[in-house]
Amino acid sequence: MRVSFIAFVLIVAPLLGCATASAQEAPRRTGGSSLTKIFESANVAASRGDHAIAIASYRKLIEAGVHDPDVYFNLGTSFAQSGDYPRAILNYERALVLRPNENKATENLRDAEKALEEQRAELEGEATIQRSSSISDAAYGTVSEDALAYALLIANLAFFVALALVSIGRRRHRWIYALLLASGALLLISALGLATKAGLLRDGPRLVTLEDRIALREGPDPRAQLRGEARGGDRGELVDRDGDFVKLRMVSGLEGWTRASGVGLIDSDHGRH
Amino acid sequence: MRILALLVVALSAIPWSARAAAEPEVTVTLSATPSEAQVGNPVRLEVRVRARGGSIEDLRLDDLKKHLALEIVSHQTMRPMQFSFGFGSGVQKESSIANIYVLRPRAAGTYEFSPAVAKVDGKIYRSEPLTLVIRPSTGDARDPSNPASAPDSSPGADLTGARYDPRAFLRTVVEPTEVYFGQQVNITVYLYTRIRLAPQSVVPSKPSMDGFWVHEDPITSLQFETVSVKGQQYRAYPIQRSAAFPQRSGELTIGPPKIAFDAGTGNFFDAPQRIERVGVPLTVRVKPLPPPVPANAVLGNYAIDARIDRRAVKTGDAVTLRVNAGGVGNVNDLRIDLPPIAGVRTLQPAIRDQQRLTNGQLSGTRSWEWILIAESPGTHRVPPIELHFFDPDTETYQAARTPALTFSATGATKAPEPTIQPVDAPPKPSTATFGPIRVYSALTRDRTPVRDRGWFAWLLALPPALFVLLWLGAAVSRHRERRGTTASAVQRKLIREAESALQAGDPRAFYDRIVASITHALDARLNESVAGLPHTQLLARLGAEGFDDDLNQRLINELEGADFARFAASGVNRDEMERCLKRTSAIIERIQRSASAS
Numbered sequence: 001m002r003v004s005f006i007a008f009v010l011i012v013a014p015l016l017g018c019a020t021a022s023a024q025e026a027p028r029r030t031g032g033s034s035l036t037k038i039f040e041s042a043n044v045a046a047s048r049g050d051h052a053i054a055i056a057s058y059r060k061l062i063e064a065g066v067h068d069p070d071v072y073f074n075l076g077t078s079f080a081q082s083g084d085y086p087r088a089i090l091n092y093e094r095a096l097v098l099r100p101n102e103n104k105a106t107e108n109l110r111d112a113e114k115a116l117e118e119q120r121a122e123l124e125g126e127a128t129i130q131r132s133s134s135i136s137d138a139a140y141g142t143v144s145e146d147a148l149a150y151a152l153l154i155a156n157l158a159f160f161v162a163l164a165l166v167s168i169g170r171r172r173h174r175w176i177y178a179l180l181l182a183s184g185a186l187l188l189i190s191a192l193g194l195a196t197k198a199g200l201l202r203d204g205p206r207l208v209t210l211e212d213r214i215a216l217r218e219g220p221d222p223r224a225q226l227r228g229e230a231r232g233g234d235r236g237e238l239v240d241r242d243g244d245f246v247k248l249r250m251v252s253g254l255e256g257w258t259r260a261s262g263v264g265l266i267d268s269d270h271g272r273h
Numbered sequence: 274m275r276i277l278a279l280l281v282v283a284l285s286a287i288p289w290s291a292r293a294a295a296e297p298e299v300t301v302t303l304s305a306t307p308s309e310a311q312v313g314n315p316v317r318l319e320v321r322v323r324a325r326g327g328s329i330e331d332l333r334l335d336d337l338k339k340h341l342a343l344e345i346v347s348h349q350t351m352r353p354m355q356f357s358f359g360f361g362s363g364v365q366k367e368s369s370i371a372n373i374y375v376l377r378p379r380a381a382g383t384y385e386f387s388p389a390v391a392k393v394d395g396k397i398y399r400s401e402p403l404t405l406v407i408r409p410s411t412g413d414a415r416d417p418s419n420p421a422s423a424p425d426s427s428p429g430a431d432l433t434g435a436r437y438d439p440r441a442f443l444r445t446v447v448e449p450t451e452v453y454f455g456q457q458v459n460i461t462v463y464l465y466t467r468i469r470l471a472p473q474s475v476v477p478s479k480p481s482m483d484g485f486w487v488h489e490d491p492i493t494s495l496q497f498e499t500v501s502v503k504g505q506q507y508r509a510y511p512i513q514r515s516a517a518f519p520q521r522s523g524e525l526t527i528g529p530p531k532i533a534f535d536a537g538t539g540n541f542f543d544a545p546q547r548i549e550r551v552g553v554p555l556t557v558r559v560k561p562l563p564p565p566v567p568a569n570a571v572l573g574n575y576a577i578d579a580r581i582d583r584r585a586v587k588t589g590d591a592v593t594l595r596v597n598a599g600g601v602g603n604v605n606d607l608r609i610d611l612p613p614i615a616g617v618r619t620l621q622p623a624i625r626d627q628q629r630l631t632n633g634q635l636s637g638t639r640s641w642e643w644i645l646i647a648e649s650p651g652t653h654r655v656p657p658i659e660l661h662f663f664d665p666d667t668e669t670y671q672a673a674r675t676p677a678l679t680f681s682a683t684g685a686t687k688a689p690e691p692t693i694q695p696v697d698a699p700p701k702p703s704t705a706t707f708g709p710i711r712v713y714s715a716l717t718r719d720r721t722p723v724r725d726r727g728w729f730a731w732l733l734a735l736p737p738a739l740f741v742l743l744w745l746g747a748a749v750s751r752h753r754e755r756r757g758t759t760a761s762a763v764q765r766k767l768i769r770e771a772e773s774a775l776q777a778g779d780p781r782a783f784y785d786r787i788v789a790s791i792t793h794a795l796d797a798r799l800n801e802s803v804a805g806l807p808h809t810q811l812l813a814r815l816g817a818e819g820f821d822d823d824l825n826q827r828l829i830n831e832l833e834g835a836d837f838a839r840f841a842a843s844g845v846n847r848d849e850m851e852r853c854l855k856r857t858s859a860i861i862e863r864i865q866r867s868a869s870a871s
Contacts, residue, residue, distance in 0.1 A: 003800070023635055035716050036716065036720075039714055039716060040712075043710050043711075043712055044355075046708075047709045047710055061716070064718075065718045066716050066717065066718050067718065068714050068715060068716050068718075070711040070713070070714035070715070071714055071716070074708075074710050074711055074714075075833050076707075076712055077707045077708040077709075078710075080707040081707050081708070088707070108707050108708070111706075111707060112707070145722050145723070145724065146723045149723035149724045149729060150723065152733070153729070153732055153733060156733055157736050160734070160736035160737055160739070160740040161736070163740060164743055164744070167744060168743055168744060168747045187304050192578075194724060198722075198724060200759060218345070218346075218348050218398045219345050219347070219348025219374065221337070221338065221345050221348070221349070223341075223344060223345055223349060224347075225345075225346065225347065225551070226347045226531075226551060227549060228478065228531065233380050233824060240350060242333075243333070257348075
């Protein structure tokens with residue numbers, strides 16, 4: 001009786017709250033018919049090969065607040081088909097942030113990187129694109145942030161139910177200890193994953209450089225000493241801002257200030273590129 | 274297990290307690306050291322905001338960009354942060370941001386800086402304004418980046434291609450600086466340094482060489498020679514060697530080389546310092562080959578030979594013609610056109626190159642292999658093949674020539690076949706197909722991640738909070754149950770013992786149990802022992818607990834009576850003992866009732 005009561009209080013109450021909250025979120029997912037028209041006209045332009053119009057239309061959707069993986073996928077495809085591979089990489093990355101475990105977007109991203117490498121190798125003899133190589137990004141790359149958030153809630157619930165049964169209940173079965181250990185492990189894994197996805201383990205939001213050979217300087221000033229160059233399509237993190245300038249830390253470890261217009265953020269700031 | 278539970282609860286509570294809101298204490302400072310300097314002397318400009326209890330959102334010094342005569346040599350940003358924990362005051366965060374600029378004034382004058390602006394928790398705070406006075410140079414201050422201005426520059430120290438720095442600098446040596454189209458230019462980048470460097474930390478960046486075809490001479494180990502520059506001994510490390518061949522005439526620029534390395538003191542406890550240097554760009558003047566230029570003429574000195582692998586074939590069979598051209602120069606530039614041979618179909622040649630750099634001079638061999646298919650019978654003649662080259666030393670054109678070669682074909686005439694694709698087909702553009710475009714989308718708008726939704730934090734906090742409540746409730750319940758059970762059992766036991774003593778006719782033991790029974794009831798009620806208290810103090814204690822005066826008086830009377838009877842047991846009869854037992858039971862009942870009521 002006591003165990004049943006504890007389980008009821010700890011499980012049913014949070015689930016009721018979750019259901020209510022999800023019901024409140026549901027109306028936000030609706031899209032207007034005008035947005036659908038813009039999307040359809042962008043698709044028509046893209047299939048005609050009119051990439052400039054397609055890109056402008058997809059951007060219009062994003063500026064209107066649409067943050068949808070399919071829109072980013074189509075925008076990335078339009079950029080790739082028009083030969084602008086750094087912007088294609090940026091938008092495929094954004095599509096994968098919103099829908100991580102998607103083969104076609106991953107395949108297109110790799111193709112865009114390969115095409116950029118080939119394009120550069122043809123001009124310079126050899127080329128390499130700098131990609132992120134973080135273990136945590138690789139481990140959680142195929143899991144969505146929302147899935148991790150829900151896993152955290154469930155693991156949190158299960159952990160405290162098991163903890164309550166162990167510390168308050170009179171009958172201590174082995175399965176309760178097994179549940180405690182399993183839910184504790186899941187709690188740690190999902191919390192780490194969520195922290196990774198939320199960027200708490202990084203120094204700043206992830207970015208892609210959009211222009212080739214952008215100058216990275218000592219300070220946020222065009223007169224500051226040059227530290228190095230970043231190539232288009234390279235990955236890095238935005239670690240600081242000062243007016244129109246942003247400080248980048250590239251995957252290679254190179255750091256420096258450059259103008260914000262030369263980079264695109266993967267994790268936020270979707271409206272600009 | 275309880276300790277574990279408390280730990281989990283305490284950890285869960287930290288994020289909420291950390292958000293204790295308070296008015297931040299903010300200090301914004303703007304300072305220059307020194308505030309008066311001469312042209313060329315470095316000035317340290319520091320902008321700092323320190324906030325206690327608030328979150329710094331922005332720190333700006335807009336006027337720095339207005340003073341173009343103040344060159345920013347370096348910029349460093351520091352963000353130290355401290356947390357302090359205090360009972361009652363929650364978590365206190367003290368954070369600061371400091372932007373430290375090293376400026377080099379390039380013109381005298383008075384530079385006014387309006388206050389630096391900091392934004393903390395949405396509110397704006399300002400520093401005091403600053404005035405920086407730069408006086409004209411008196412001659413002592415020198416621009417170290419310009420070796421020409423350094424008076425101690427010794428005439429023997431050739432520093433062309435370098436931006437001098439007293440500690441370390443890069444120098445690019447280009448030989449020669451005026452060449453003919455296709456002539457080799459040797460480019461060597463040296464690192465001059467007076468500080469100890471960690472060889473494994475050296476990361477050089479190649480200078481850009483647009484307009485050149487470049488053959489790298491890789492440097493596998495850092496070796497130095499000691500040279501004297503401006504009277505100081507430097508170690509000069511060659512860090513990059515290249516043989517470059519201009520591919521167009523005009524002025525071609527070799528970009529500035531770059532390097533980064535760690536300078537260590539050799540002391541185990543000192544962290545290495547990362548040093549970065551950038552060299553200077555250099556220009557190479559490229560002259561066109563003097564007219565008239567023979568067909569396919571290249572720069573260098575070559576010999577050429579040709580041979581065929583068989584002299585007689587059947588029609589339709591193939592003969593391999595191999596031509597080798599070798600010598601000094603860039604064999605990539607060599608071009609040979611095999612003229613058409615009547616009655617012979619010629620396929621595209623396979624080309625192979627071998628190159629080597631010997632004593633700074635690039636040489637090599639280029640081989641062409643043509644497949645010749647005899648389509649008609651008879652004797653076929655491969656005409657002499659000529660290679661024209663220009664010798665820059667004598668400034669004359671020369672030619673190397675192969676002898677004419679012949680082979681014979683027998684059999685019937687073969688009809689021409691479609692041309693076979695070249696052996697070394699040029700690389701095709703990327704064939705990746707992107708897409709396909711998605712025609713359906715939910716067009717999700719303003720999607721807030723689950724973790725940022727308001728209910729997420731509440732749902733996350735709910736299980737630990739409910740657990741804490743349940744655990745506390747269970748603990749209190751267990752405590753009460755245990756205390757109540759124990760007290761009642763002892764009470765009943767004492768009364769039973771008193772009844773036994775009454776039956777046995779043992780007044781001393783009877784009154785002893787009566788006193789113990791009343792005392793125990795009081796102990797349980799007051800949560801403390803009253804056994805040793807004098808009756809006056811006991812009376813006061815009971816009064817303080819809210820017992821009514823009648824009960825107090827009865828209780829004290831019963832205790833005093835029982836005490837007296839214990840020492841005068843012979844004068845007590847059985848009836849009195851039975852009445853005493855009834856009174857005691859009534860008193861204990863009233864004590865317990867008052868306990869329940871309270």
